[in-house]
Amino acid sequence: MSSITFSENHESSFIAYDDGQPLACLRDPRAEGLKWAYSLGPMPANHVVIVGLGSGFHVAALADIDAEVQITVVESRESLITVFRSQFPDLKDRVNIVVAQNTEDIFKTDFYQEVVDHRAYVLSFRECWGPRTEFFSQMFAHLTGRTLEAVKYHFQEFGINMKALYLQPDHLLSIKDVLPVVESSNMDDNKKKIFRVLGELVK
Structure with missing residues (x-):
């Protein structure tokens, strides 16, 4: 202490x-x-x-x-x-x-x-x-929103499988890390498009 x-x-x-x-x-x-x-x-x-x-x-x-x-x-x-x-x-x-x-x-x-x-x-x-x-x-x-726990919090309503992100627990996540998880999910395609645009903007 x-x-x-x-x-x-x-x-x-x-x-x-x-x-x-x-x-x-x-x-x-x-x-x-x-x-x-x-x-x-x-x-x-x-x-x-x-x-x-x-x-x-x-x-x-x-x-x-x-x-x-x-x-x-x-x-x-x-x-x-x-x-x-x-x-x-x-x-x-x-x-x-x-x-x-x-x-x-x-x-x-x-x-x-x-x-x-x-x-x-x-x-x-x-x-x-x-x-x-x-x-x-x-x-x-x-x-x-850059930790695994924060991403899970933000995405809980979409029911996305986060297993791939558990491979890097201490890594500060970016949209580039999250995008493959979004693409493989059952999320509505219109919502996926938002993440694709963000992925293009972040270089």
Whole structure:
């Protein structure tokens, strides 16, 4: 189990540490957050999901840049939340935080269905992951539909046989991997055409 601690920097901002690893730039966490947020460009959706809260400066930066976007953060370390809320009180109504301790449990939540239904834009900020890179990488892959479990979730209504995909369980799937499975299924041909077009667009 990781140990979360906090330290105040020269600007009186609280930096979170996970097992001794800082979850933001020590010298200028606000500038780091702004650099990341500006690098994203205009948001293609009204709802943005960020994988990882960390010290929260990247979340605050994105909220400052885009006043319209609604933000949901997925985090496993609950002790980060109280400090984030006290350090950025103005974001109370704009930032929702979903706590997930197990990557597989995310599929059982209403939140995951909302991400799918509303086509939320999923982002990652690796600088705030600390020693939990594997966990957050898997969570990001689930939320972007690139794991076997995510593909099964999306395709369950079609009753497609996924056996071929089980041969590469740790592989991040793309439309190229899924297309042969779709073609060999009983899916309606009009729906298959959609996947064929996507396969042509992804080179």
